[in-house]
Amino acid sequence: MLGCAMSALYDPKVQAVLERLFAANALQEDSAPALPQGFSYETSSPQERADAMSAVYMPISKQGGQLLYSLVRSSRPEAIVEFGTSFGISTIYLACALVDSGKGHIFGTELSAAKAKAAHRNLLEAGLADKVTILQGDALETLTNVLGPIGLALLDGWKDMNLAVLKLLEPRLAAGALIIADDSSFETMTDYLHYVRDRTNGYVSVSFPVADGMEISCRTGG
Numbered sequence: 001m002l003g004c005a006m007s008a009l010y011d012p013k014v015q016a017v018l019e020r021l022f023a024a025n026a027l028q029e030d031s032a033p034a035l036p037q038g039f040s041y042e043t044s045s046p047q048e049r050a051d052a053m054s055a056v057y058m059p060i061s062k063q064g065g066q067l068l069y070s071l072v073r074s075s076r077p078e079a080i081v082e083f084g085t086s087f088g089i090s091t092i093y094l095a096c097a098l099v100d101s102g103k104g105h106i107f108g109t110e111l112s113a114a115k116a117k118a119a120h121r122n123l124l125e126a127g128l129a130d131k132v133t134i135l136q137g138d139a140l141e142t143l144t145n146v147l148g149p150i151g152l153a154l155l156d157g158w159k160d161m162n163l164a165v166l167k168l169l170e171p172r173l174a175a176g177a178l179i180i181a182d183d184s185s186f187e188t189m190t191d192y193l194h195y196v197r198d199r200t201n202g203y204v205s206v207s208f209p210v211a212d213g214m215e216i217s218c219r220t221g222g
């Protein structure tokens with residue numbers, strides 16, 4: 001019987017980094033990280049939120065990561081955009097799928113300078129840094145110059161910015177591109193969900209029941 005090739009996801013280096021990051025996140029969730037006194041999510045700017053939460057992981061779930069891996073493997077995109085890299089957990093799943101596909105590159109973006117640096121270190125440690133360019137800054141600026149066609153995008157930054165980021169990317173989306181938005185059950189996703197679920201906007205969209213929900217939207221036209 002022929003052996004089956006093992007995914008890059010199960011490389012011991014990758015597993016060690018993922019385990020360390022998920023363990024740190026679990027500790028953090030147990031202790032509820034302290035935010036600056038007087039901080040209000042609703043009234044602060046995107047940069048103020050990113051600075052206040054520069055140590056907070058907020059990662060996708062392990063199952064969400066496995067789903068991302070599978071979507072990338074099956075769709076084989078050349079260019080992936082990730083809005084909201086944080087410490088790089090989702091990026092690691094995306095990058096492993098690119099290693100196993102043998103093609104493609106990720107353009108991640110992160111508003112917190114500290115997180116962008118940490119994510120790069122984590123990707124280096126996992127042996128995946130050559131698959132990813134992390135653009136530090138506001139997605140609405142950093143993603144303007146990423147060349148299309150974009151085959152897959154993960155939207156996992158501040159939820160109230162999803163729609164603006166999607167509209168920025170739209171002219172560069174490949175026909176059949178997949179847009180995955182994490183946390184589809186959040187109230188702050190309402191505008192975004194209305195948009196991608198309105199068939200006149202050019203998507204076929206479904207909510208996938210993993211963790212807090214992932215909305216998977218397929219771009220129907222080019």
Ligand SMILES: C[S@@+](CC[C@H](N)C(=O)[O-])C[C@H]1O[C@@H](n2cnc3c(N)ncnc32)[C@H](O)[C@@H]1O
Nearest residue numbers: 050059060084086089090110111138139157158
């Ligand atoms: C939910 S976390 C991302 C988690 C990450 N995808 C993972 O699985 O580990 C959201 C991140 O988006 C970043 N972010 C929010 N708004 C942004 C923006 N406009 N541009 C770039 N990054 C942004 C935040 O700083 C935060 O680190």
